[in-house]
Amino acid sequence: MNQPQQQETRAPVNHRILVVEDEGEIRQLIRYNLEREGFTVEEAADGAAALARIRRRAPDLIVLDLMLPGMPGLELCRQVRADPEIASLPILVVTARGSEVDRVIGLEMGADDYVVKPFSPRELVARVRALLRRAGHATEPTSDGLYERGRLRIDFDTYQVWVEGERKALALREFELLRFFVQHPMRVYTREQLLDMVWGRDTFVEPRTVDVHVRRLRQHIERDDANPRLILTVRSVGYRFDPSALD
């Protein structure tokens, strides 16, 4: 079933990566590993400096530590997303393990992916690569609080959902799952990927549990629960959200 992985070639283009991190030691480490892979690394010690630098010349990707002094990392995240000029910049968040809040909020603020500390350099590099690769395919930047399309309406700030004008009471997980789907439309995700992104990378839940939540979500948002149009099953792969069915 698994195709033999091809050996990844070194970074073909010299991508510029901005590392926003106050602890010098970790910054060094990140820099070392990224440079070894052929990336060009710039540094910023805090959010304000980072923002200035970005405005002067935008990098290809930002690696952002969430525990920043002064401007909390999230604020930087939000500001980047708020500025149309740079809103599509991929952001990789570095966060401490187990801080559920950071993860959820990070993704909520519009971070594109995250790694937990202490992280393995390999994983960091892999995720940077993955983000750069799909940088073109921008996901819908839903950092502002409202999503509205066809018969679906979501307020991310107040955690409210309406279907055909009718208010639905979603449980938190259902809501987070919906959020993820809405922000990553069309592409197929495996159960494992969904667990990583919605539940968190270091929680351990059975993959089939995803099915159950998908079902519950479908019951809320699908017109005909027996023939799903929005959350589609891709057999032996995973699930896919197709917003075009909303119109």
Place this chain on the structure above:
Amino acid sequence: MNQPQQQETRAPVNHRILVVEDEGEIRQLIRYNLEREGFTVEEAADGAAALARIRRRAPDLIVLDLMLPGMPGLELCRQVRADPEIASLPILVVTARGSEVDRVIGLEMGADDYVVKPFSPRELVARVRALLRRAGHATEPTSDGLYERGRLRIDFDTYQVWVEGERKALALREFELLRFFVQHPMRVYTREQLLDMVWGRDTFVEPRTVDVHVRRLRQHIERDDANPRLILTVRSVGYRFDPSALD
């Protein structure tokens, strides 16, 4: 393999795990818990032995205690990473609590994850699973992209295929086979090669099964199923994909 209802334990493949740990007691504990979950466990008492064993036959994952006599755990870790043959082996570190140490582990040596002593068996197993899971699709879930030529259109992200604008529902194998053909045009492949590349090297399937899948694929994408133009039979050799017939 065909018992009516066997308790399904998660472990489709019997992963081999090397435990590097000098304290016999802890080693036993780790072994017991991993084996109970269906893993095959091998042991090594110190870094040198471990390295020899790995070179002889690489396991799927290493569980490494940091306080090893002789070669410090760090050194083993480094050596593994230095050898391209085995550099991609996932390493799970077991360590005593201590903030300083933790950081060094995660950051400097390229372990992939860690647990602190005393650890709960459940957590250990969970982290082992998570690492193995990620090692599987190490690079990225799918090769990004869109293929479009003549009357054929393939979206590799969403696993969708259109022929003459009409959506076709391919099964996964059919899709993977098509993917392979599209990515390796013109050249002839034997059934055995196709099995290796599409099914995977360690699956054991009758070569003639390829015929059946080729047929099913043809039914989807060929204009005249009786006179194939795209997937051509090369008698007594194999099959060949000719995209020029698409125009």
Place this chain on the structure above:
DNA sequence: CCGCTTAGTAACATTTCCGTAACAAAACTT
């Protein structure tokens, strides 16, 4: 035209996968 080899096809058997409901456990409320 014959005989041999190889590929195409359909039918069948087996396996895998998913939707679902029911239950259990955990988290919250009151």
Place this chain on the structure above:
DNA sequence: AAGTTTTGTTACGGAAATGTTACTAAGCGG
């Protein structure tokens, strides 16, 4: 503490995918 909601796990059954095989058709060399 009892009740309520949310969340995760599991077993079951049906459906789809996959693999095997037997039979048929086609190619090919004489």
